[in-house]
Amino acid sequence: DQGFQYQHWSWKALLQEHGAVQSMSRKGNCFDNSVMENFFGHLKSEMFHGEHFADFEDLKVEIETYIDWYNVSRRQERLKGMTPMEYRCHTLAA
Numbered sequence: 402d403q404g405f406q407y408q409h410w411s412w413k414a415l416l417q418e419h420g421a422v423q424s425m426s427r428k429g430n431c432f433d434n435s436v437m438e439n440f441f442g443h444l445k446s447e448m449f450h451g452e453h454f455a456d457f458e459d460l461k462v463e464i465e466t467y468i469d470w471y472n473v474s475r476r477q478e479r480l481k482g483m484t485p486m487e488y489r490c491h492t493l494a495a
Contacts, residue, residue: 443471 426433454460
């Protein structure tokens with residue numbers, strides 16, 4: 402998203418203050434960030450949808466658990482039915 406609010410100096414300063422790295426596509430190129438956009442789409446629909454978290458720590462633990470599940474246990478048709486970790490090991494062994 403190239404929205405003004407994400408380009409505003411105050412938003413950039415807030416990100417920097419908290420040590421966050423901003424990730425935005427170049428103007429006119431929505432595919433720059435497509436891998437992360439795809440992952441965050443899955444994260445939102447598979448983990449966040451309708452959920453409420455007690456506090457930031459609870460949210461952080463749930464995100465870390467989801468990332469582990471996504472990489473180690475979640476089989477994907479586009480990866481020939483393998484998990485991302487299995488596919489990576491299979492590819493490196495070839």
